[in-house]
Amino acid sequence: MSPPIKSNVWDYFEPNKEDQDKANCKICKKSYSRKGRTTSSLKNHLKSMHSEEFSTFENISKEKKLQQMKSDANKVTTPLQESKKQLSLEEVVLKEKKWDVNNLNSKKIDKLIGEMIALQNLPFNFVEGLGFRRLMQELAPRYNFRGRNFFTDFVCKELYSKVAQKVKGLIENFDNMSFTSDIWSDPSSNASLLSLTCHGIAENFDRSSIILKCETFDGRHTGDLVAEKFSNMLSEWNIKKQQLHCLIRDEGSNMKRAARLAALNDIDCTVHKIQLAIRSCLGSQENIKILKQKCKRISTHFNHSTIAQKQLQSIQDRLNQPHLKVFQDCVTRWNSTFYMFERFSKIKDALSLYMNDNEIDPVLPEEWKMIESFIQLLGPFEEATRELSSSSALISSVIPIIQMLEKKVDDYLTRSQEFDPIRQAVTTLKNELSTKFSSLGENNLYTIATYLDPRYKHKFFTPVTEEKIKDDIIKMINIENDNFESVNTNAKRAKITDCMENETEQLGPGTSGFNKKPCLKNDLAMMLDSSSEDESQDEPENSSVEAVLKKELLAYRTKKRINVSENPLNWWSVHRGEFKVLSPIVRRFLSAPPGSVPSEQLFSSAGLIYEPLRNRLEPEKAAILLFIKYNAPIFKFNY
Numbered sequence: 001m002s003p004p005i006k007s008n009v010w011d012y013f014e015p016n017k018e019d020q021d022k023a024n025c026k027i028c029k030k031s032y033s034r035k036g037r038t039t040s041s042l043k044n045h046l047k048s049m050h051s052e053e054f055s056t057f058e059n060i061s062k063e064k065k066l067q068q069m070k071s072d073a074n075k076v077t078t079p080l081q082e083s084k085k086q087l088s089l090e091e092v093v094l095k096e097k098k099w100d101v102n103n104l105n106s107k108k109i110d111k112l113i114g115e116m117i118a119l120q121n122l123p124f125n126f127v128e129g130l131g132f133r134r135l136m137q138e139l140a141p142r143y144n145f146r147g148r149n150f151f152t153d154f155v156c157k158e159l160y161s162k163v164a165q166k167v168k169g170l171i172e173n174f175d176n177m178s179f180t181s182d183i184w185s186d187p188s189s190n191a192s193l194l195s196l197t198c199h200g201i202a203e204n205f206d207r208s209s210i211i212l213k214c215e216t217f218d219g220r221h222t223g224d225l226v227a228e229k230f231s232n233m234l235s236e237w238n239i240k241k242q243q244l245h246c247l248i249r250d251e252g253s254n255m256k257r258a259a260r261l262a263a264l265n266d267i268d269c270t271v272h273k274i275q276l277a278i279r280s281c282l283g284s285q286e287n288i289k290i291l292k293q294k295c296k297r298i299s300t301h302f303n304h305s306t307i308a309q310k311q312l313q314s315i316q317d318r319l320n321q322p323h324l325k326v327f328q329d330c331v332t333r334w335n336s337t338f339y340m341f342e343r344f345s346k347i348k349d350a351l352s353l354y355m356n357d358n359e360i361d362p363v364l365p366e367e368w369k370m371i372e373s374f375i376q377l378l379g380p381f382e383e384a385t386r387e388l389s390s391s392s393a394l395i396s397s398v399i400p401i402i403q404m405l406e407k408k409v410d411d412y413l414t415r416s417q418e419f420d421p422i423r424q425a426v427t428t429l430k431n432e433l434s435t436k437f438s439s440l441g442e443n444n445l446y447t448i449a450t451y452l453d454p455r456y457k458h459k460f461f462t463p464v465t466e467e468k469i470k471d472d473i474i475k476m477i478n479i480e481n482d483n484f485e486s487v488n489t490n491a492k493r494a495k496i497t498d499c500m501e502n503e504t505e506q507l508g509p510g511t512s513g514f515n516k517k518p519c520l521k522n523d524l525a526m527m528l529d530s531s532s533e534d535e536s537q538d539e540p541e542n543s544s545v546e547a548v549l550k551k552e553l554l555a556y557r558t559k560k561r562i563n564v565s566e567n568p569l570n571w572w573s574v575h576r577g578e579f580k581v582l583s584p585i586v587r588r589f590l591s592a593p594p595g596s597v598p599s600e601q602l603f604s605s606a607g608l609i610y611e612p613l614r615n616r617l618e619p620e621k622a623a624i625l626l627f628i629k630y631n632a633p634i635f636k637f638n639y
Contacts, residue, residue, distance in 0.1 A: 008060050009039045012046060012053055027053060098144040109136075109143055114155045115637065118628040123617075124148040124155075156624045163631050166639045167210055171237060174200030175584055176245045178395075178592035179212075181230070181255070182599035183221050192217035193623055194226060195599045196233050201587040205573035209391070209598055211630045212237055214623035223257025230262045245588050246445050248596050251276075267445055269595035270398050271388050274405075275334050277432035278381055282337060284428040287421065291367050292329060295340055298351070298360060299328035308354075315350045326351075334385050338378040341371045370421045377426060380408045383520045388594045394568065395592040396453035399446055399460050402437050404524050409433065441465060444472050449589040452582075454562045454571045459528055470553055473585060477549050525564040545581060552582045602626060 013032075016022035022031050023042055027050050034041045046054040099106035113127060125148040126132060136143055146154075171177065177200040185192045194215045201207045213233040219225065234244070247266040249255040251273070259266035282288055302308050302325065313323045327343045330336045344351065348368065355362045363371075384401050387393060409430045416423050440446050441461075450456050451469045458466045556579060562571050569590065576583045632639065 007039050008057055008064065009042050009046070012050070012057065013042050025049075097142065099142050100144065105140070106143060109140060110146070110151075110154060111159070114151060114159045115628070115632060117151060117155060118159070118625045118632070121625075121629075124152045127151055152621070155628065156621055159628055159632075160624050162639045163628055163635075166635050167212070167631055168237065170208060170210060170634075171198060171200065171212075171239070173202040174198075174243070174587075174591075176200070176243055176588035176591065177239065178245045178248065180248045180593060180596040180599045182250060182596050182602075183217075183226070183252075183255075185217075185221075192221065193619060193626075194221075194229055195602050195626075196230070197598045197602065198239075199591050199593055199598075201569065201591050203576075203583075203587075205569045205576065205587065207392075207569055207591070208634065209593075210634065211602060211627055214602075214626050216619035216623060221254055223254040223261060226254055226258035227261035230258060230264065246592055248592060248594075250596055265445070267443070269597070270402075271334065271385055271595040271597060273436045274381060274385060274388075277429060277436055278335075278337075278378065280432045281425045281429035284425050285422070288370070288425055291363075291370055292337060294361055294363065294367070295344060295371075296329050298344075298355075298363075299326045299340060301360065302326050303328060308358075311358075312347075312350055312354050315353050316347070319349055319353075321347070321350060334389075335378070335382045338375070338382050341374050341378075345371055345375055366421060373420065373422045377409075377412055377422065377429075380405060380520045387521070389597045391598075392567070393594050393597075394449065394453065394590050395446060395594050396449040396456060396568070396590060398594045399440055399450045400456055400524055400528075401520070402433070402440060403460055404520055404527075406430070406433055407523075408520070444469070445589070445592065448473060448585075449592065452556075452586045452589055453568045454556075454559070455528065455564050455566065455568055457561055458557065459561070470550075473553065473582075474546055474549055476585065477581065478546060521564060528561055528564055549581045552579045555579070556582065602630060 012026055013023040014026060016024055016031055019031075021033060023034050024031050025045065032041060032045055043054075043057075046057060101107075101110075116122065117124060117126065127146065128148055133145060136145070177198050179199065180197045181195060183192065183194050194217060196212045196215070198210045198212045199207070200210075213236065215229045215233055217225070234241070241263065244264060247259055247264045248269055249259060249266055250269050256266070282292065302312065309325065316323055324343065324347050326347070327336070327339045329340045344363070345368075351363070354360075384405055387401065388397065409426060412426055413423070413430065416426070420426075447461070447465065447469050450460060451458060451466070461469065562568070572579075572583065572586055572590075579586075
């Protein structure tokens with residue numbers, strides 16, 4: 001142990017040789033008592049009798065203490081030394097004192113706990129559990145525990161308010177927005193929620209999808225009530241009807257009526273329509289229904305018996321095959337029949353041996369042939385569903401993908417023979433696609449979006465349709481500028497001048513060099529790369545907005561298409577300065593997703609929220625939890 005540090009006060013005193021309880025002052029030459037042999041009385045003497053020397057003493061002491069603190073900070077102490085360190089009374093009190101609610105550390109932990117409850121679908125009383133409290137006591141001993149009531153209010157008020165403020169700031173960057181909506185109900189808790197998800201593209205072409213609201217239902221889900229809730233939700237976020245580009249919804253009659261009553265420009269979910277066409281195909285023939293039911297019974301047999309699963313695995317070991325389980329068909333799960341057939345095909349040998357050794361209705365040779373035929377037929381549809389359901393999917397891909405699917409069906413019918421067991425079902429599928437998507441080319445929500453996607457442009461349109469698309473865009477600009485001129489004519493003229501002065505050289509990326517892709521996407525890329533672009537025509541000389549737009553459309557038309565695997569929004573972000581008038585239209589028409597998948601994915605989490613531990617959760621609180629869960633990550637929890 002190091003010797004005690006000598007106090008600087010002895011620079012002004014010296015010990016009394018005759019009496020150790022006294023000290024002599026070097027300044028006034030007098031002797032003073034120091035009972036207990038401490039230096040406190042000596043310091044008091046300096047302070048009262050020699051103020052100038054006392055001031056010097058204090059400065060030296062502070063500097064010496066600071067140097068000692070720096071020296072101690074650089075020393076490496078072992079845990080044993082740290083534990084033996086004697087704490088001051090103040091340090092002991094501070095160590096035991098809990099943080100209050102205004103402490104920065106306490107606020108940070110409260111925020112993290114609140115986020116955890118929302119992100120992990122935890123009940124509010126989770127914070128009262130013994131395991132959680134033991135963990136927090138070890139990690140943050142001074143954290144003052146709160147109960148479920150505190151966190152219920154904290155999450156539903158403070159966190160919700162902060163995230164909502166961030167959301168409001170983000171949607172202010174959108175000139176026009178598209179929306180998806182869906183209704184979810186939980187029979188066990190009688191909870192019903194109506195979601196409204198906003199999709200918008202900012203000026204820099206960053207695309208965002210935001211959960212605006214999960215509105216609760218008290219009664220039936222009638223179209224009139226849904227329309228009223230739509231209007232209330234838009235008003236709550238100060239979104240005007242003019243800013244709403246379109247609403248993507250399912251084909252429920254109540255949703256259709258609600259969109260009509262609310263005067264919203266609405267379209268059907270493309271993925272739903274594809275799945276309905278597939279369902280009609282699979283239900284068109286009795287032999288196909290029998291095959292589905294047989295495969296489903298076999299799947300159920302394995303899902304309900306661990307012994308059967310182990311026997312199947314043992315057979316797979318003998319055949320030197322990987323352990324693969326069967327998939328079961330589910331009505332509400334997209335492409336589940338395809339996945340079931342595909343898995344049956346992969347474990348065909350092991351399944352056949354198992355069925356021979358057990359009392360199970362076997363799959364006949366002609367039925368195996370039907371399974372293989374359906375895998376070949378439905379493979380492109382499964383790929384299309386995944387493509388259109390991705391978070392980056394745009395409505396502009398609907399026309400190209402539907403045309404490719406129709407071509408795949410036609411090719412199958414051309415190759416198949418008269419005795420093909422599923423030929424009639426394929427014919428049904430072709431008719432369903434034709435019926436459900438016959439009006440795509442007449443709806444400018446799809447046509448304009450496809451034309452403004454630099455991956456596709458005019459490839460899927462006849463010259464007549466292309467001219468109509470350009471005329472629709474020009475009419476749209478003229479209407480908007482007539483309205484705008486009545487408000488601010490000078491701003492309009494300034495915009496025109498800016499557009500004319502910032503024209504740049506027309507250069508664009510090529511379309512070659514793509515990697516190996518899935519079948520459907522690869523075929524689409526080959527089709528898009530199969531024709532050259534038209535040469536540019538004479539440019540109109542005029543300074544009107546219409547003339548500028550025509551010039552930009554011509555410049556856009558003559559640029560080469562980009563690779564089908566590239567992001568069209570990145571292309572527009574690079575070229576937005578070149579297309580000042582056209583860019584806002586692009587941001588509007590490419591904002592829409594191809595289906596209502598974002599809202600349906602939201603309600604997958606709603607089912608997790610109403611688990612047995614929290615089946616009494618009020619619908620309003622469930623809506624808030626969903627709002628925080630999906631929006632907080634958008635801002636990287638910086639709110």
